[in-house]
Amino acid sequence: xxxxxxxxxxxxxxxxxxxxxxxxxxxxxxxxxxxxxxxxxxxxxxxxxxxxxxxxxxxxxxxxxxxxxxxxxxxxxxxxxxxxxxxxxxxxxxxxxxxxxxxxxxxxxxxxxxxxxxxxxxxxxxxxxxxxxxxxxxxxxxxxxxxxxxxxxxxxxxxxxxxxxxxxxxxxx
Numbered sequence: 001x002x003x004x005x006x007x008x009x010x011x012x013x014x015x016x017x018x019x020x021x022x023x024x025x026x027x028x029x030x031x032x033x034x035x036x037x038x039x040x041x042x043x044x045x046x047x048x049x050x051x052x053x054x055x056x057x058x059x060x061x062x063x064x065x066x067x068x069x070x071x072x073x074x075x076x077x078x079x080x081x082x083x084x085x086x087x088x089x090x091x092x093x094x095x096x097x098x099x100x101x102x103x104x105x106x107x108x109x110x111x112x113x114x115x116x117x118x119x120x121x122x123x124x125x126x127x128x129x130x131x132x133x134x135x136x137x138x139x140x141x142x143x144x145x146x147x148x149x150x151x152x153x154x155x156x157x158x159x160x161x162x163x164x165x166x167x168x169x170x171x172x173x
Contacts, residue, residue: 005039006026009029009035010026013026016079017079030064030066030080031079031081033064034080035080037056041056041057041070042071042072057070064083065083066080066085068088069088071090072089072091072117073094075122077097078098079098081101082128083102084102085104087105088117089117089118090116091114091115092120093118095122095123098120098122098125099126100126101130103129104129106132107132108133118132118133118135119137119138121138121140121141125142125144127143127145130148132144132150133150136151136154139154142156142159142160144161149165
């Protein structure tokens with residue numbers, strides 16, 4: 001299982017990061033260690049070992065600068081490039097082939113209960129420093145510009161930029 005995870009992360013890094021040169025470099029990527037810890041913490045959380053799961057996630061945050069709640073659901077081929085400062089909340093759901101840059105927050109807007117974090121579709125790119133807040137949906141094939149604040153649903157195939165985010169492009173597929 002570990003080797004399968006390593007191979008998958010190497011493929012993702014090769015596809016997503018032009019600076020990636022050799023397979024052994026994967027062990028130098030904070031994203032690799034954060035996702036490895038998250039996969040383990042998520043399994044523990046599903047088995048109701050909440051303290052152990054949170055302990056692993058906080059230890060990972062200390063070493064990588066990437067905070068992922070153990071309950072967050074993350075799809076395949078997820079990659080965090082230059083991960084420092086990334087925060088992914090408890091009820092967040094992330095699809096497959098998602099790319100996130102440094103300083104991104106996928107968070108809540110207060111002390112609501114229930115679903116309070118974003119749902120991110122497949123093939124989404126979220127730029128550095130973006131804040132995607134609340135129980136909103138980011139559609140498939142979307143791009144969120146760096147520094148953008150997203151507070152409402154984003155339809156599939158859209159590009160959004162600015163504070164508060166405005167849709168600047170909708171591609172037809």
